[in-house]
Amino acid sequence: MNWESILTQTFSQGFGTQAVVFALAAIGLNIHFGYTGLLNFGQVGYMAAGAYGLGMTVYWLDQSFWLGIVMGIIYCLVLTLVLGIPTLRLRADYLGIATIAASESIRLFVRSRGQRTRTGASEGINDFADPFFDLNIFNKPGSQSYRFFYWEYRAGDLWVMLIGWTVVALCLLITWQLMRSPWGRVLKAIREDEDAARALGKNAYAYKLQALALGGVIGGLAGMFQVIRTQSVQPDTFNPTITFMIWAVLIIGGVARIWSPVVGAMIFWAAISGLEAFLRELIRSDWELFGDTIGVHAERFLNLTVQNVSQVKFMVFGMTLMLLMRFRPQGIFGSREEMALDDR
């Protein structure tokens, strides 16, 4: 049993590039669901908009990477208009269905053969982020890996993390300031009682559209980091399961709390990767029980092998989502009163 490898996996992933992506996406979703009460099941659509805004600018329009980032933000704003104008008037459950449908439409569209010259279709767009990695301050000759206690990262990942966590901090600051401003109080009022907010002369629809745009752009940034960290835009990374993972991240941390997306993302990725690493090591270990190793027993009774061990983490993830919603929907930091759980 190699405990060091398990702990390294857990700690590295808990602060790693995946956690950056999910923290950002969950900050966006927190603005949507936590503060405004919008049941957005299509956050991954915003991630795709950001990612393809960036990727297509480089690949199709042959422009610079930095212009791509601006284009990604513009794509997110356009998506907000396309998605928000028809659907924001709908009740929560209809909004959920409409948003998941929109995000899936985006995925189907960008992966279709007809878009090959623009989006690279199912092969996606690769190696477009060199300008970003050229600025890497962690590049050094020889070994490209850094290790500190249980944290171990490649130089490229460290660079993505440095920029990523900085952006996360900025987004948290913006959210924090906005939510204690009069604008943020109107959002919360809409969440609590939309009719009351309207009766006070607030244009609830416009406020909701603004909240959707803000959270969407932050979600788009998440999408950009997702594709930068892998240097590859793949349509199928933007599937609805990602949205549900973002939901789990948000609910673990606690809805309508500033820090919750960050804490949620760290816990989620640490737990998921730690679990997978633990199971892998358990199967490989030479511990014996009744004359056979654990791995032999696992394969015999549970059909658990190194090949399907990664599926177990998704089962645990689904189970966690169920148990959290049943027993502690407010998550670690949230308060139940602030959850927009009424069917409005």
Added chain:
Amino acid sequence: MIVGAIVVIFAFFSLTAEVFAQDAGQSIIGQLRADDADGNKQPVVGVTLTVDGVGDGVSDEEGKWEIPVDSAGTYTISIDPSTLPEGISLKDADRASLDVLVEANKDKRALFSLVSGDAPVEEKTSGGVSTRRVAQLTVEGLKQGLYLAMAAIGLSLIFGTTGLVNFAHAELVTWGQLCTFLFNAYGFAGFIGWLAPLPPPFGDGVNLIVAAIFGMVGGALMGYFLDRFMFRRFRKRGLSLIAQMVITIGLSIFMRYIFVYNFGGSPRSFKDYSAQTAWTIWKVDITPKDFAAMVISLAALLAVGFLLNFTRIGKAMRAVADNRDLAESSGIDVNRVISVVWLAGGALAALGGVFFGLDQIKWDFGFRILLLIFAAVTLGGLGTAYGALIGALVTGLVINLATLWIDVELKNMIAMLVMVLILMFRPQGILGQPERIG
């Protein structure tokens, strides 16, 4: 309670796992047909095909051929043009030999297109609109719509009676498929290794029709079980609908990965009726199994309509959907009605899954049609049974006929666009009552 239930499913499935791992080899298969003078497909008999380094085969009286290969890998298969009958030639002479990738334990179909010399060569452009294509796509659309309706009615009725949008409904479709596959391939107990030598229906597979009935029972039980041990308790505790909806999402992911864990990622097909020659009725090709499935699903949907309109429990369902409190105060046992809705919804979804499974059985099949089901129920009006039926038929027809002009890959996207449009202009759906949903 959830945990206990899950452990049971997990244990059940972990038994099946080892059986799915082994299978009976792989072949390259195909069927050679060409149009005759009337435009009907006729089998082409006695043509020799060769797989390099493996062996050869000859097409039989149905035009079918099969060449078994020992292992997975890429093979080159060629057709011998000199053995083609008089007047029949390859549509594309360059494609007399093909490279095919064969996966382990899966038959791979290789396609050689033949044309009759004197038959008019039909231009097959993606945008071409011909009577034949319109007719064929209409039938395809009706077929898909009918199957979708089976899944959609359950979802819609559950929403009508409890207000819950059940994201895990698609997994009931997959569950029905997998149960049926299991009974069809291994019987009641054949998936437990040491019971496999028992005679059918215990140790060996049963006919698909019998298996489908058991699959429906499995679906009904799963539906009942989900309600009885999960959602009824949530309702009793006053868990909000949004929280319940997120729970169904968790449930959907959980079940999906239980399926792939035990079933594997590759698609399967039923043992019976897998390769059938299509009938040609007027200008439409349809296999007998699809025809039968369409008739059966129509009958099942009519039966649901009858149940809703003329039986006590059906009237009670509609009453609960209409106004729950009023129904309860007039003496209807609401929990019992909801149980029946879940039971029937599970069984119908399972049957729909079996019919979809005639083409392909896969662990995430339900999830891939989930949004089509949503499109169907929203289109028809959430909560109405007839609306779900009409919505499903419209969805099926629209997405299939849309392929006359757009790429097949985008057809599911059309369904979503139609759904968003209907939400904009008539958010209550085609048959829904106007109420505040915005």
